[in-house]
Amino acid sequence: MSRLVVLSLLLAGCTSGKPSPDTGAPEGQAAAEIPLPTVWGPEALEDQDPSPGVVEVHLRAGVTDVEWVDDGPTEAWAFNDLVPGPLIQARVGDTLRIVFENDLPEETTIHWHGLRIDDEMDGVPAIQEPVQPGETFTYEFVVPDAGSYWYHPHVRAHEQMERGLHGTLIVHEAEPVAVPERYFVLDDVYMDGEDIVEPFGNHMEAVHGRHGNVLLTNGSTELLEDTVAPGTAERWRVVNTANARTMWVAVTGAAWRIIAVDGTLLPEPIEVERALLPVGQRLDLEVIPDEDSEAAGLQVELPGTSSWTEYPVFSAAIEGEPGDSSFIDWGAAPLPVIGDATQDIELNFNLRNNSQGLSWTINGDVYGEHDDIRVDANTPSIIEIVDRSGAEHPFHLHGQFFQVVDRDGVTYDQDVGLRDTVLVGPEETLRLYTEFDNPGRWMSHCHILEHAELGMMTEMLVRD
Numbered sequence: 001m002s003r004l005v006v007l008s009l010l011l012a013g014c015t016s017g018k019p020s021p022d023t024g025a026p027e028g029q030a031a032a033e034i035p036l037p038t039v040w041g042p043e044a045l046e047d048q049d050p051s052p053g054v055v056e057v058h059l060r061a062g063v064t065d066v067e068w069v070d071d072g073p074t075e076a077w078a079f080n081d082l083v084p085g086p087l088i089q090a091r092v093g094d095t096l097r098i099v100f101e102n103d104l105p106e107e108t109t110i111h112w113h114g115l116r117i118d119d120e121m122d123g124v125p126a127i128q129e130p131v132q133p134g135e136t137f138t139y140e141f142v143v144p145d146a147g148s149y150w151y152h153p154h155v156r157a158h159e160q161m162e163r164g165l166h167g168t169l170i171v172h173e174a175e176p177v178a179v180p181e182r183y184f185v186l187d188d189v190y191m192d193g194e195d196i197v198e199p200f201g202n203h204m205e206a207v208h209g210r211h212g213n214v215l216l217t218n219g220s221t222e223l224l225e226d227t228v229a230p231g232t233a234e235r236w237r238v239v240n241t242a243n244a245r246t247m248w249v250a251v252t253g254a255a256w257r258i259i260a261v262d263g264t265l266l267p268e269p270i271e272v273e274r275a276l277l278p279v280g281q282r283l284d285l286e287v288i289p290d291e292d293s294e295a296a297g298l299q300v301e302l303p304g305t306s307s308w309t310e311y312p313v314f315s316a317a318i319e320g321e322p323g324d325s326s327f328i329d330w331g332a333a334p335l336p337v338i339g340d341a342t343q344d345i346e347l348n349f350n351l352r353n354n355s356q357g358l359s360w361t362i363n364g365d366v367y368g369e370h371d372d373i374r375v376d377a378n379t380p381s382i383i384e385i386v387d388r389s390g391a392e393h394p395f396h397l398h399g400q401f402f403q404v405v406d407r408d409g410v411t412y413d414q415d416v417g418l419r420d421t422v423l424v425g426p427e428e429t430l431r432l433y434t435e436f437d438n439p440g441r442w443m444s445h446c447h448i449l450e451h452a453e454l455g456m457m458t459e460m461l462v463r464d
């Protein structure tokens with residue numbers, strides 16, 4: 001019996017591995033590498049390359065049927081016939097090679113969201129000729145930073161991602177803390193019966209972005225279930241892959257805290273009642289199931305006009321020998337010091353409504369008519385984002401990490417950490433700090449995919 005989670009369409013936004021450790025070593029050679037953790041969640045891809053330090057996986061984008069609703073199969077677009085796509089795992093410093101084949105009826109690319117790699121491998125059509133139907137492309141890069149990442153197309157992303165093209169990627173620390181790990185992929189899809197509605201199929205989509213009516217967790221509309229041990233820490237990675245819907249998540253039946261944002265571990269983990277999770281962002285949660293509760297779980301929480309609505313998406317029966325119930329020292333490195341900026345970049349968010357319809361602008365331009373923003377690499381810099389559009393925008397910068405300095409002059413606990421994505425609230429001014437340590441041509445855009453499609457993207461040219 002399917003427990004279909006039906007979401008209110010216009011709710012938010014209106015407020016303004018490897019299963020078995022692969023030692024990688026041929027017979028007779030010492031297996032130097034620590035096995036990668038087994039991660040509960042999306043199916044993990046096997047490493048096809050036996051050499052240590054190299055991970056090779058194969059991804060194929062194509063059309064497939066998925067069982068999301070009782071009405072019948074849904075035609076989705078998927079990586080390796082899976083929604084979400086398979087989990088890719090590597091260790092920090094590994095070379096990752098992804099042999100990609102496009103079996104879709106249209107061109108596409110894969111972007112590795114959050115990874116600070118060479119811009120040539122970043123999967124954006126401004127640099128890479130999109131992969132045509134029937135063609136292949138091999139992405140190859142070194143993964144420089146441990147963390148929770150994800151991947152998705154950067155061509156007509158509003159439709160390709162909505163139809164199911166997105167997957168997770170974990171870069172494990174050199175010596176990962178040995179705890180049970182899970183990856184939760186949260187998505188909302190806008191469906192009519194068994195069909196995914198065509199893009200811009202609701203007149204509000206151009207304004208707020210697409211808000212779905214079906215909530216999927218790891219590609220399932222049903223409550224996911226498992227068991228956990230009392231008093232024993234787990235690491236839950238969570239990503240919001242929705243087109244537009246800002247979500248909040250909370251853990252029940254457990255002590256929990258945020259230990260990483262966009263992958264990077266926080267020197268001082270933070271405790272909150274519910275954690276903000278805008279689209280594109282990842283959070284790692286440390287979860288210690290209560291000894292005296294029956295179950296621990298994850299729930300999505302969405303704000304209504306007067307109260308929050310809770311959508312439980314995962315429930316684990318608490319059983320077994322109790323652990324010691326203490327939080328772990330995750331060995332986070334200190335955050336980079338926010339220095340005195342010698343370079344200032346301003347990004348003004350706005351909208352334009354004319355005979356061509358609604359578009360979303362950065363510094364007055366839609367993507368395509370924009371001028372590149374030229375910045376010097378390795379320079380202490382402030383990016384000031386000023387929203388004049390009255391809507392919220394999850395801002396994403398490719399190829400770099402940044403820290404939030406303040407929001408309308410105020411600093412907030414939940415803004416801490418090195419990140420690649422941050423939610424800009426309606427009419428807010430955010431100051432971000434970065435040193436642009438990765439030269440190249442980098443997309444900077446709103447991750448509400450309909451806003452991006454309607455112009456809200458620009459490019460930063462970071463010159464050495």
Ligand code: C2O
Binds near residue numbers: 280
């Ligand atoms: Cu997750 Cu430019 O995107």
Ligand code: CU
Binds near residue numbers: 393456
């Ligand atoms: Cu936006």
